Amino acid sequence: MRLIDYLDKGASLDAEAPCLICDGEVKTYADVQELSGRVAAALVADGVQPGDKVAILSTNDPTSFTCVFGISRAGAVWCPINPRNEARENRELLELFECSVLIFQASFASLVEAIRSALPRLRTLVCLDDDLEWAARWEDFLARGTEPVDRRCPDDLTMIVGTGGTTGRPKGVMLPGPSIETMTAITLMSYPWPRDGARPTYLALAPLTHAAGVLCFPVLCHGGSIVIMRTPDIAGFLDHVEHNRITHTFLPPTLIYMLLDHPTLDERNLSSLQCFWYGAAPMSASRLEEALNRIGPVMAQLFGQTEAPMMISTMAPRDHYDSDGAIARARLASAGRPSPLVTVAIMADDGRLLERGERGEIVLRSSLVMRGYFNDGAATAEASAHGWHHTGDIGYLDDDGFLFIVDRAKDMVITGGFNVYSAEVEQALMAHPAVADCAVIGLPDDKWGERLTAVLQIRHGSTLDPEELKSFVKARIGSVKTPKQIEIWEDLPRSKIGKVLKTEIKKEFLDLDALTGHHGPARAHPGPGPRFIGP
Structure with a gap:
């Protein structure tokens, strides 16, 4: 299926049903179909050929999201550009993707103007909501198209997505139609949906350029409505759930923590919710249990x-509970079971597949997997060594078939000759009621090789005694895995989608060590910002 086919499927159920809702304005399926057709016709009139790359730079917005379907109807390839990226990263992505057209919001005009001269392939710029001398006006652009269009990409490529580039230059992930179709099929078969002809209502607060966007496609298959929030706002999120009777939504763990800390949460009527997805980063098992209860x-x-x-x-809602109805605490730290259309295995460094309970790299086979990295055969070959897709995550499968992710391969800490997985330590830290979020890293140490170091954010109004916290962690996972250094920072550095950037945390420590020549025991972090509470 093309992306436009999901919209057309929903329209076939009822073209006059609400499709996109934002700021009280409702666009029906017929409305979205009509505008997507105009976008497709304009792109073709502009010279876009099947397989050409078209980028969108926008915050959550119904018009820009409709452009996704217009790109697909034109047979072109959607390249989502994260609006939180810096200009340099966006220039790299647009160059890497070989984009010929960029559709953008006026709020990013200064960024686009700063990079456009360095992008010779970018022949057309279209501003959605302003009149700029150097870009096409939206209505003028739409007026270029006069003939109906319905084309396919010749190699069924649907989208190219950047990997983020937190550890170097970003790569372009090529996702063909079968990848999105497999993802959609798994979503439809693995989670609860309304019955007896009722239609879901999905609330998109997280960026539509990421998980919140692709989760719209299964909603469209049911002819459901998508409520779009332009900016993250927890109070507004709760208002929408109540007033729009939201059935499905997605938030990353950091926003769920903010939701759990919101003072009006327990007063709100959330009874319409059937499926509240979480993911994109590890979630604290203790806070997940709190979410299940509240x-x-x-x-x-x-x-x-x-x-x-x-x-x-x-992991469907029912999988969070044992057969007797009690919360299944032992599996809350898992990533659920391998999906029905995915084969997951655990692999050793030499390519051997490991037994249940053994730890190694998580690998998989499925039509879910990308076609490869755009114009990067070497990276594609590395990611598909031994005939499996390599995730870069370390984990194991338990006897019940649940997958546990213990760390990113690059985040494992070797301290005193022992392998310590930072994710396990983070789970233990997050179980403490005063800890709001944390990151565990290894720092060079003359005695231990790597010093297990925890950087914390604490909950507002809480206090924390480091020795009590160490005892708390030690009782759960033992002394080897207990951090030797603990620091509190006001904020942890995060990526554009809310993941904690351990590379940035480690860099700050290592830059300081380079200045002081220190590689030994813990020492106070000077200056404003982080506050040391270690031994």
């Missing part, structure tokens, strides 16, 4: 990556 039995985990979108493994 929000209800609707939490639903998904685990994937850009190269295998969203659904490598799934």
Whole structure:
């Protein structure tokens, strides 16, 4: 299926049903179809050929999201550009993707103007909501198209997505139609949906350029409505759930923590929720249990990556509970079971597949997996060594078939000769009631090789005694895995989608060590910002 086919499927159920809702304005399926057709016709009139790359730079917005379907109807390839990126990263992505057209909001005009001269392939710029001398006006652009269009990309490529580039130059992940179709099929078969002809209502607060966007496609298959929030706002999120009777939504863990800390949460009526997805980063098991108790039995985990979108493994709401109805605490730290259309295995460094309970790299086979990295055969070959897609995550499968992710391969800490997985330590830290969020890293140490170091954010109004916290962690996972250094920072550095950037945390420590020549025991962090509470 093309992306436009999901919209057309929903329209076939009822073209006059609400499709996109934003700021009180409702666009029916017929409205979205009509505008997507005009966008497709304009792109073709502009010279876009099947397989050409068209980028969108926008915050959450119904018009820009409609452009996704217009791109697909024109047979072109959608290239989502994260609006939170810096100008340099966006220039790299547009160059890497070989984009010929960029559709953008006026709020990013200064960024686009700063990089456009360095992008010779970018022949057409279209501003959605302003009159700029150097870009096409939206209505003028639409007026270029006069003939109906319905084309296919010759190699069925649907979208190219950047990997983020947090560890170097970003790569372009090529996702063909079958990848998105497999993701959509898994979503439809793995999670609860309304019955007896009722239609879902999905609330998109997280960026539509990421998980919140691709989760719209299964909603469209049911002819459901998508409520779009332009900016993240937890109070507004709760208002929408109540007033629009939201059935499905997605938030990353950082925003769920903010939701749980919101003072009016327990007063709100969230009874319409059937499926509250969480993912994109590890979630604290203790806070997940809190969400189950306070929000209800609707939490639903998904685990994937850009190269295998969203659904490598799934955990439906019912899987959060034992057969007797009690919360299944032992599996709350898992990533669920491998999805029905995905084969997951655990692999050793030499390519051997490991037994249940053994730890190694998580690998998979599925039509969910990307076609490869755009114009990067070497990276594609590395990611598909031994005939499996390599995730870069370390994990294991338990006897019940649940997948546990213990770390990113690059984040494992070797301290005193022992392998310590930072994710396990982070779970133990997050179980403490005063800890709001945390990151565990290894720092060079003359005695230990790597010093296990925890950087924390604490909950507002809380206090924390480091020795008590160490005892708390030690009682759960032992002394080897207990951090030797603990610091509190006001904020942790995060990526554009809310993931904690351990590379940035480590860099700050290592830059300081380079200045002081220090590689030994813990020492106070000077200056404003982080506050040391270690031994």
